[in-house]
Amino acid sequence: MTQIDTTTDSTDDKVLARAAQALKQGDLVVFPTETVYGLGADASQDVAVARIFAAKNRPNFNPLIVHVASLEIAECFGVFCDPARALAQAFWPGPLSLVVPRTDDCPASLLVSAGLDTIALRVPESHIAQALLTRSQLGIAAPSANPSGALSPTDATHIAPSIREAAAVVVDGGPCRVGLESTIVGFEGDRPVLLRPGGIAVEEIEKIVGPLVAAAHNSKAPTSPGQLLSHYAPSAKVRLNATDVRADEALLRFGKSALPEGRAMAEKNLSPTGDLVEAASHLFQYLRDLDASGARTIAVEPLPATGLGLAINDRLARAAAPRNESPS
Ligand code: TXA
Ligand code: MG
Numbered sequence: 001m002t003q004i005d006t007t008t009d010s011t012d013d014k015v016l017a018r019a020a021q022a023l024k025q026g027d028l029v030v031f032p033t034e035t036v037y038g039l040g041a042d043a044s045q046d047v048a049v050a051r052i053f054a055a056k057n058r059p060n061f062n063p064l065i066v067h068v069a070s071l072e073i074a075e076c077f078g079v080f081c082d083p084a085r086a087l088a089q090a091f092w093p094g095p096l097s098l099v100v101p102r103t104d105d106c107p108a109s110l111l112v113s114a115g116l117d118t119i120a121l122r123v124p125e126s127h128i129a130q131a132l133l134t135r136s137q138l139g140i141a142a143p144s145a146n147p148s149g150a151l152s153p154t155d156a157t158h159i160a161p162s163i164r165e166a167a168a169v170v171v172d173g174g175p176c177r178v179g180l181e182s183t184i185v186g187f188e189g190d191r192p193v194l195l196r197p198g199g200i201a202v203e204e205i206e207k208i209v210g211p212l213v214a215a216a217h218n219s220k221a222p223t224s225p226g227q228l229l230s231h232y233a234p235s236a237k238v239r240l241n242a243t244d245v246r247a248d249e250a251l252l253r254f255g256k257s258a259l260p261e262g263r264a265m266a267e268k269n270l271s272p273t274g275d276l277v278e279a280a281s282h283l284f285q286y287l288r289d290l291d292a293s294g295a296r297t298i299a300v301e302p303l304p305a306t307g308l309g310l311a312i313n314d315r316l317a318r319a320a321a322p323r324n325e326s327p328s
Pocket of ligand 1: 033035036037038039062063064065095097099113116118119120122142143144145180181182183184186195
C-alpha cells in the first residue's frame with residue numbers, strides 16, 4: 001500500500017485530502033488527536049472497520065470510539081440523555097468519550113459496537129483531526145494506533161511498523177497535547193458511570209453532572225473487554241464447530257461449506273471465499289439476522305484460529321457460553 005508520510009506540514013491540505021480520500025475508499029489512516037494517535041476507518045464501512053482489528057492484531061473485538069466533527073453529527077449516531085448532552089456541551093471538542101445507545105438508524109457498522117447496543121462517541125479538539133473530519137464528512141472509528149497490547153502512540157515516531165504498513169496514509173501532527181487517552185463516561189439510564197479515567201479529570205466531570213458511579217462497582221464497566229462483551233449474546237443458543245445441521249437450526253457458514261443447502265431455517269455465509277476480514281465485517285450483522293429467523297439454535301461451522309479468526313472465534317465462544325444474568 002502506498003504511504004504518504006508527512007513529517008513536514010501535516011496540516012497541509014493535500015495530505016488531508018489524501019487521507020480523507022483513503023478513508024472514503026475503505027482504507028486505514030493514522031491521524032493525531034489531542035490525546036493519542038488513532039488508527040482510523042470510515043465507521044460506516046464494515047470491511048474497513050474489520051481491517052482495524054486485523055491491523056492491530058487483536059485476539060478479540062473491543063468496541064471502538066467513533067470520532068465526529070460535532071455534537072449535532074454525534075446525535076445521528078447516538079441517543080443523548082440530558083447529562084450526556086450537558087457533558088458534550090461542556091467538554092467537546094476535547095478528550096471525553098461518551099457511551100450512549102445507538103440510534104435506530106445509526107450509520108456505524110455493528111462491528112464498531114462489537115455487538116453492543118451502545119456506541120462510544122467523541123468530538124476531538126485537535127485541529128488536524130477536526131480538519132480530517134470536516135473534509136471527509138465521515139464518522140471515523142479509531143482505536144489508539146498501537147498493535148494490541150502495546151502502548152498508545154503520542155507521537156508519530158511511536159507508530160509501529162506493522163501499523164504504518166496497514167495504513168494508506170500517516171498524518172504526522174507531532175506530539176499529542178494531552179498524551180493520555182480520553183476519559184470514557186457511559187450511562188445507566190441517565191446516571192453517569194466512569195468507564196475509563198483519562199484526559200479530563202473526574203472532578204471536572206462531576207462539576208457538571210454530579211457524582212459518577214465508579215467503574216469498579218458497575219457491571220458494564222470494561223475493566224476487561226471480556227467482562228464487557230459477556231453482556232451481549234443472541235437469544236438463540238450457539239452451537240460451535242458444526243459439521244452437520246438440523247432443520248430447526250439456523251446455519252452460519254464459513255468458506256467452501258460442505259453442508260447441504262436449504263436444510264436450515266435460515267443461513268448466511270460469513271465469507272464464501274474464506275476471507276477472515278470479510279467474515280469479521282459480517283459477524284455481528286449475521287448473528288443478528290440468524291437470531292431474528294426464530295431458530296432456537298445457530299449452528300456455526302468451524303473457522304480457522306489465525307489472524308482475525310482468533311477474534312471471531314473468541315466472540316463466537318462468548319455467544320455459545322452458558323448464560324448467566326450477572327456475569328462476574
Ligand atoms: O483518546 C482516545 O480515546 C483514543 C483516541 C484515538 O480517540 N482512542 C482510544 O481507543 O483510546 P481505544 O480503542 O484504545 O479504547 C477505547 C475504549 C475501549 O477500552 C473500549 O472498551 C471502550 O473504549 N468502548 C468503546 N465503545 C464502547 C461501548 N459501546 N461500551 C463500553 N466501552 C466502550
Ligand atoms: Mg488503546
